[in-house]
Amino acid sequence: MQISREIELEGHIIDSGIMTLVFDRIMDMGGNFEILTFDVGKKKTDASYARLKVSAADETQLEAILSELYRLGAHLPVVADARLVPAEGDRIVPKDFYSTTNHRTYVKYEGEWLSVEDIEMDCLIVVDPVAQRACCTPLSKLTKGSLVVVGEDGVKVDYPERPREKSRFxxxxxxxxxxxxxxxxxxxxxxxxxxxxxxxxxxxxxxxxxxxxxxxxxxxxxxxxxxxxxxxxxxxxxxxxxxxxxxxxxxxxxxxxxxxxxxxxxxxxxxxxxxxxxxxxxxxxxxxxxxxxxxxxxxxxxxxxxxxxxxxxxxxxxxxxxxxxxxxxxxxxxxxxxxxxxxxxxxxxxxxxxxxxxxxxxxxxxxxxxxxxxxxxxxxxxxxxxxxxxxxxxxxxxxxxxxxxxxxxxxx
CATH class of the missing domain: 3.40.50.10690 (putative lor/sdh protein like domains)
Structure with a gap:
């Protein structure tokens, strides 16, 4: 018996090839999917919306698939706040820390989406509750007590879309x-x-x-x-x-x-x-x-x-x-x-x-x-x-x- 979870995708997900990437990633990792809702934008400037049920043989496999899909811009229908864990020492990461992509990223904190500043790949996300800021932080800059985002709940990635106007390149x-x-x-x-x-x-x-x-x-x-x-x-x-x-x-x-x-x-x-x-x-x-x-x-x-x-x-x-x-x-x-x-x-x-x-x-x-x-x-x-x-x-x-x-x- 397979276990499943629903995800959502929205934006220009067809002409940018994001839907194809999602389908390929699920199948390459041994999962299955069912399209529950697919609202296609009628004009070039219109956004599309898809709701999928992703299935896998066990929880470990499903989490691995979902982790990849989140990085393509997918997210859960209901998103909880990100989980924060203090670093136990300088340059020591909490278990299961979130590792960034180089795409525009947001973190949900106290019900609000914070744009992650200075995004780059292979870093951590540190949240400052006082300033209400989320910062992309290299391991070398991580200090003891910094609140590090752990897991992928409460994190949303904007995967790059194809420009609406024809690109010169x-x-x-x-x-x-x-x-x-x-x-x-x-x-x-x-x-x-x-x-x-x-x-x-x-x-x-x-x-x-x-x-x-x-x-x-x-x-x-x-x-x-x-x-x-x-x-x-x-x-x-x-x-x-x-x-x-x-x-x-x-x-x-x-x-x-x-x-x-x-x-x-x-x-x-x-x-x-x-x-x-x-x-x-x-x-x-x-x-x-x-x-x-x-x-x-x-x-x-x-x-x-x-x-x-x-x-x-x-x-x-x-x-x-x-x-x-x-x-x-x-x-x-x-x-x-x-x-x-x-x-x-x-x-x-x-x-x-x-x-x-x-x-x-x-x-x-x-x-x-x-x-x-x-x-x-x-x-x-x-x-x-x-x-x-x-x-x-x-x-x-x-x-x-x-x-x-x-x-x-x-x-x-």
Whole structure:
């Protein structure tokens, strides 16, 4: 004999594919369903409503299925307040704590739905009864006595729906393929960037050293100079080789213009780090006239904040590199607040790290020469990301060109 429970779904659940996801998830997990009510919106802008009875062989299986369905936006017909349990110590989670998705989330407290602030995946939800606030809290920030949401009762997730108006990137969604018209895609991205900036939106770039190696540095520097980038996230390598290219014309010892190795060039990045060390910081090196151009130069000159997160393989590193990974996380979260668009170019590890800190509502574009890197990012939870298979040295010059063309058209 099977046990069952009723759930509800509402919104644009058909054209967004949410109903199909729900059906697939139930069947994949060995459950059954019966549609009790299905009211379909008659127009594109109308919402739909469905009430389903979900059945499983036992309580454990049913709870596992329901847990997955809640994350797709399903909820019980009658929702009780969320259960709160105080943390017994710093960074110690209560048993059965609720683990967040990166979708817009609400918690029911004293009969009211509280929107969870600063949502990102794989965190906890902490409720402040005095302030009547619910906050998404990383494990590293959990303190003793914090009231943590436990279980999934009283939690509601708004799974992202397909926009009512046709998206500029919609035809790119779903798959990653190198067999796409790069210039057309980049033109659409440029248009989106212009619209985000015109509306006062914030754009963050996550970049890897291949941007410099492949000759994309000057075009990226121009984007920073022209005001299209509001924050830069990278590692020690991008900044080091950008400065190396300014001082010596090389990246990893190779002449960027001729693609030939330079005698003694393998030491150039060490010299570059040493020169910045002597100055005390990248900003000081710019102000003292040591660094006279490039991506980091433009960031300093135009007050664009940058977060350089270190790794165990770094040379030096540069004095601006944050070697404490938790401190680097905090710095990235600070500059991600209010971001409307994130460009991730040629850096898988930093892209996954930043993707884990993003709400699913942020427009996310990943550019990489390796299609597997794009797929990996999406598989790790950044499902809103769209991908372009391209090397950075092709992508940035073309993007800068398209932005210039749009600027000329707008300004007459």
């Amino acid at each position: 919609e035809f790119m969604q779903g798959t990653v393929s190198p067999e796409r018209p790069s210039e057309t895609l980049i033109e659409k991205i440029a248009t989106e960037i212009v619209e985000v900036k015109r509306s006062g939106g914030k754009i963050v770039l996550v970049g890897g050293p291949a941007i410099i190696h492949t000759g994309g540095g000057p075009a990226l520097a121009k984007l920073v100079h022209d005001g299209y980038i509001d924050a830069l996230f990278a590692g020690n390598a991008l900044a080091t080789h950008d400065i190396e290219s300014n001082l010596f014309g090389t990246s990893l010892g190779m002449d960027i213009k001729t693609a030939k190795l330079v005698t003694g060039g393998h030491k150039h990045h060490i010299y570059a780090i040493s020169e910045v060390m002597r100055a005390g910081s990248i900003k000081n090196a710019v102000e003292q006239g040591i660094v006279t151009g490039g991506v980091m130069y433009e960031c300093v000159r135009h007050n664009v904040p940058f977060v350089l997160a270190g790794s165990i393989r770094d040379d030096g590193p540069l004095p601006d590199v944050i070697t404490d990974v938790m401190e680097a996380q905090d710095a990235m979260r600070k500059h991600l607040k209010g971001a409307k668009m994130v460009l991730m170019v040629a850096t898988l590890l930093h892209s996954v790290a930043v993707g884990n800190c993003l709400p699913s509502s942020v427009k996310t574009l990943c550019v990489d020469i390796n299609p597997a890197s794009l797929t990996k990012l999406m598989d790790r939870g950044t499902s809103q990301a769209i991908g372009i298979v391209s090397d950075a040295g092709t992508f940035f010059p073309m993007l800068a060109k398209k932005l210039d063309e749009l600027s000329e058209k707008i300004n007459g």
